[in-house]
Amino acid sequence: MHIAHCSLLIAHWAFGSAHRRFVERRAVFIWSPCPLSTRSSRGARKLAPAPKPPHHAGVTLSIPSNACCSPATPRARRGLDPARCTLLHETSRQHHWHGLGLLSIKMFHGGQAHYDVGCGHYAVDDTAYLVLNDGQPYAINIDAARPVSSFCLFFARGFVEEVQRSLTLRTERLLDAPDGDSAAPVRFFEKNYPHDLILSPALFRLHAAVAKGARAEGWLLDQLHEIAQRLLRVHRLARKEVERLESVRAATRDELFRRLCRARDYAAALFAEPVTLRDLARVACLSPNHLLRTFRQAFGQTPHQYLTRRRLEEARRLLAQGDLPVTQICLAVGFDSLGSFSALFRRRFGVAPSSYRRRKGDFEEADFGLLCHAAGRVADRDGDSAKRGQPNRPRT
Numbered sequence: 001m002h003i004a005h006c007s008l009l010i011a012h013w014a015f016g017s018a019h020r021r022f023v024e025r026r027a028v029f030i031w032s033p034c035p036l037s038t039r040s041s042r043g044a045r046k047l048a049p050a051p052k053p054p055h056h057a058g059v060t061l062s063i064p065s066n067a068c069c070s071p072a073t074p075r076a077r078r079g080l081d082p083a084r085c086t087l088l089h090e091t092s093r094q095h096h097w098h099g100l101g102l103l104s105i106k107m108f109h110g111g112q113a114h115y116d117v118g119c120g121h122y123a124v125d126d127t128a129y130l131v132l133n134d135g136q137p138y139a140i141n142i143d144a145a146r147p148v149s150s151f152c153l154f155f156a157r158g159f160v161e162e163v164q165r166s167l168t169l170r171t172e173r174l175l176d177a178p179d180g181d182s183a184a185p186v187r188f189f190e191k192n193y194p195h196d197l198i199l200s201p202a203l204f205r206l207h208a209a210v211a212k213g214a215r216a217e218g219w220l221l222d223q224l225h226e227i228a229q230r231l232l233r234v235h236r237l238a239r240k241e242v243e244r245l246e247s248v249r250a251a252t253r254d255e256l257f258r259r260l261c262r263a264r265d266y267a268a269a270l271f272a273e274p275v276t277l278r279d280l281a282r283v284a285c286l287s288p289n290h291l292l293r294t295f296r297q298a299f300g301q302t303p304h305q306y307l308t309r310r311r312l313e314e315a316r317r318l319l320a321q322g323d324l325p326v327t328q329i330c331l332a333v334g335f336d337s338l339g340s341f342s343a344l345f346r347r348r349f350g351v352a353p354s355s356y357r358r359r360k361g362d363f364e365e366a367d368f369g370l371l372c373h374a375a376g377r378v379a380d381r382d383g384d385s386a387k388r389g390q391p392n393r394p395r396t
Helices: 159-168 171-176 200-211 217-242 250-269 277-284 288-299 303-321 326-332 338-349 353-358 368-388
Strands: 007-012 059-064 073-075 084-100 104-109 113-117 120-124 128-132 137-154 192-194
Touching: 084 200, 084 217, 104 113, 104 120, 104 200, 113 128, 120 128, 120 192, 120 250, 137 200, 159 217, 200 217, 217 250, 250 277, 250 288, 250 303, 277 288, 277 303, 288 303, 303 326, 303 338, 303 353, 326 338, 326 353, 338 353
Parallel strands: 007 084
Antiparallel strands: 007 059, 059 073, 084 137, 104 128, 104 137, 113 120, 113 137, 128 192
């Protein structure tokens, strides 16, 4: 499939069944295979139940790729079309799905979405985005007391490959064969990527513009092209991490890195559970010693050190955002001893947990909402122009 035949779908969709309830609809939605696991994170603070959500009708906007400035035209549509790119933006307290998906980028805010992918398990929140490859079976589960906002991009088959082809081939080759042959599928490392300065700003900018009503087909497609280029750049940087592994064959290093990332994301998702080295080795399909040795090579720390750091980071977040007792936070994040928790917290952050809570305003912490707000200011002009179907002036 060539880009010339690719179009974009944006939809408002609300689930009518009892297990698919929406609290509010903030922007553009589409039904899509955004599956989660049936496992929920433990130790999370229980919140007051949200009011019963209203029922919303669904609208799908189909956008041909050769349109420059015209607004999208609504039409009825359900599911994902592999020949089209799709944006999904929903707010929901509960969502369950399983099946096959397209190459996708998934972001969440206000809570967690849990994904089961093969024998791996991923918890996606506002600190990272998840990348899953085309044709990957997975399941998604959201079961939260408060609404969780999602923003997911699904790329049409061949879309990213065409972008990669235009970036890697010589100009003479592109001139001689503008359409070219079918490129080999790009296999990304399926893992949680912490928000960065490469891809995340483009995702936040598109998220903010869509929320403000951007509908111009050409503008939306431009953003997807830019995001695809940035995603390929992130992939190239991830490959540099693979070079740390000691293996002769590149294919062996790639496979080993995928398994190590799977183990790391499993530990990150289930940090509050009594996760052992043997559990992580089983998830990675490696022996415990092999996992321990290669995990240190790839990430500069052992699985136990990573798990401890993940628990401390979550404890810091709970201290900064709530008023739970320190002892309850200690147990909620997976520590058994308040004394060892306090000592580790002081060693990591330089202050005791109780002191951190009193001085939380003095500490710098990434905030998804602030990033979205900053991107929203940038998107004000872009979104207004896209809504009117007018091209933007180039940025300088």
